[in-house]
Amino acid sequence: MRNKRTFPKRLKLCGRSVRVSRMRLRRVYGDQEPGLIRLDSRLTGRKLLAALLHECIHEIDPDLSERRVEKLDANLSRALSQAGYHRD
Numbered sequence: 001m002r003n004k005r006t007f008p009k010r011l012k013l014c015g016r017s018v019r020v021s022r023m024r025l026r027r028v029y030g031d032q033e034p035g036l037i038r039l040d041s042r043l044t045g046r047k048l049l050a051a052l053l054h055e056c057i058h059e060i061d062p063d064l065s066e067r068r069v070e071k072l073d074a075n076l077s078r079a080l081s082q083a084g085y086h087r088d
């Protein structure tokens with residue numbers, strides 16, 4: 001994963017452009033509203049990957065429960081991390 005200086009400002013999800021904003025967040029690693037994902041600027045490596053996946057999953061399927069989203073982000077980030085798809 002790219003560092004925060006080169007982190008993408010937009011991602012395409014389900015054919016829609018989603019803005020990605022990195023900033024200092026309190027109490028959460030990230031949050032999401034339709035069309036906007038916010039990620040804590042202090043996150044790196046696998047935590048950043050997990051937070052990004054988490055908020056992307058919310059964007060893709062807003063009806064999934066928090067518990068389900070957490071299960072998906074934990075497992076996907078572990079698998080992608082094992083495959084080398086992040087860097088600190």
Ligand SMILES: [Zn+2]
Pocket residue numbers: 054058066069
């Ligand atoms: Zn969530």
